[in-house]
Amino acid sequence: DAMVIQNPRYQVTQFGKPVTLSCSQTLNHNVMYWYQQKSSQAPKLLFHYYDKDFNNEADTPDNFQSRRPNTSFCFLDIRSPGLGDAAMYLCATSSPLGTSGYTFGSGTRLTVV
Amino acid sequence: QQQVKQSPQSLIVQKGGISIINCAYENTAFDYFPWYQQFPGKGPALLIAIRPDVSEKKEGRFTISFNKSAKQFSLHIMDSQPGDSATYFCAARPTDSWGKLQFGAGTQVVVTP
Structure with a gap:
């Protein structure tokens, strides 16, 4: 099945230590998004790509x-x-004309210790 | 500034009852209104969506009602089941923004047995 896959599902990192989260998609969508979601809040858009065009x-x-x-x-x-960066990070994709909704990955839960 | 306002923040409904979640949008023109369902620890999943030229859309037990003149749309969950317990987000896509969704703040729905 076409999907959006995020790795890892859970990530623990130390305060100040660089961390990388990954997202892959098999949908061949041009647009990819990164969202930050904190507990009981709506997803907050961080940035998105339209093809290689980066938008912050x-x-x-x-x-x-x-x-x-x-x-x-x-x-x-x-x-x-930082401690305030602990959150769920969601990757999403959408079709070229945005004619359908986003497809989200399952997210990466980041813990900062 | 949040352009999509969602209410209530939380909702408790008995099994078999109707869950109703309301959203209102402000002056920005939107052309696509999806609803997302999110279970704890998972990414949001597209539930149902509507375009502004349609006043109602039904898929199974889920119905969107759309009132263009009032700039309001709502999600009705008929015959609510415990498995429907989740957080629901409404969203809207600005016409000048080909993909970037504006999310509502979310509604936590709990369906009691």
Whole structure:
């Protein structure tokens, strides 16, 4: 089945230690998104790619970076995680014209110790 | 500034009852309104979606009602089941933003046996 896969499902990292979360998709969607979701809150968009065109949300901290080496893969890099970065990180894709909804991955739960 | 307002924040309904979640959007023109269902520890999954040229859409026990003039749309879950217990997010896509969804704050639904 076509899907969006996020690895790992759970990630524990030390305060200040760089961490990378990964996302892959078999849907061949042009658009990929990274969201941060804290407990009992709506997902918050961090950035998105339209093909290789990177778009950063204005309030996304500089601590967060992303890479998309090809259509299928996208990475979220947190350069110096703080305690406030503990959250669920969701990757999503959408079709080229956004004619359907997003397809979300299952998320990566990040814990910062 | 949140452009999609969702209520209630939480909802408890008995098995077999009707769950109703309401969303309202503000002045931005939107052209697509999906609803997402999220279980704990999982990513959101598309449940049902509607476009503004349709006033109602039904899929199984789930119905979206859309009132374009009032800028409101709602999700009705008929014959609610314990397995429907989840958090539900409404969303809207701006017409000038080909993919970026605006999410509501979410409604936690608990269906009691």
